[in-house]
């Protein structure tokens with residue numbers, strides 16, 4: 001379980017203080033898929049970096065499976081928006097996916113198995129010896145997802161991973177994330193500023209207020225577990241949920257709760 005309790009982050013730079021996160025509290029059960037949306041600049045990346053142990057909070061706690069996070073926790077993998085910068089261009093696809101496993105000291109044979117399985121799972125079997133720059137943006141992001149999956153994480157943090165790909169690729173990658181989540185039973189925290197994406201993907205959606213940030217609202221997405229781009233997005237319940245999230249985000253920008261919903 002991921003537990004975020006009273007998380008506050010104040011940046012101090014050049015004598016100026018920016019309160020990015022004021023007081024965030026939420027929990028995510030093991031095996032859940034939770035999307036986090038909020039207005040631009042509300043501190044989504046700050047939150048993820050605190051959860052990943054890459055940034056020290058000013059106060060509050062983050063616990064993963066009962067252990068307080070104070071550095072990059074084992075069992076946690078991340079996928080970033082900028083796949084172009086997260087893959088090493090001079091390494092092959094196999095070496096990129098394999099790298100965290102080497103750091104984890106996984107034996108060679110097991111490493112190869114995990115890489116093969118992960119590339120197969122993201123539909124990239126056969127690209128092992130290619131270099132990232134020989135692949136499309138969508139394929140590069142699949143490599144980044146394969147790298148996270150091969151690591152066999154219990155928790156996967158995704159920071160606006162599809163913001164830089166075209167709409168069709170994005171739809172395919174969304175379906176890939178749901179399929180992997182269902183298959184691997186991994187806990188996923190997915191950050192996006194795209195409301196439709198949050199409702200389509202998530203089993204829960206947490207909405208953040210604008211900075212200084214608190215949890216504005218949260219919903220359980222009571223759409224069928226089997227989702228597809230055509231039918232789910234045409235479901236009247238999908239429209240209701242996205243309208244609710246939209247109104248909450250608009251209210252968050254104005255700095256108060258929405259009156260309806």
Ligand SMILES: Nc1ncnc2c1ncn2[C@@H]1O[C@H](COP(=O)(O)OP(=O)(O)OP(=O)(O)O)[C@@H](O)[C@H]1O
Nearest residue numbers: 011013018020039040041042043044045046047211
């Ligand atoms: N290193 C830093 N030093 C000072 N202020 C920072 C730093 N990083 C972020 N901030 C500030 O903290 C606030 C939250 O930033 P953050 O990048 O976490 O938001 P975000 O929700 O991810 O933004 P976006 O939606 O635009 O990607 C912003 O006001 C930002 O200017």
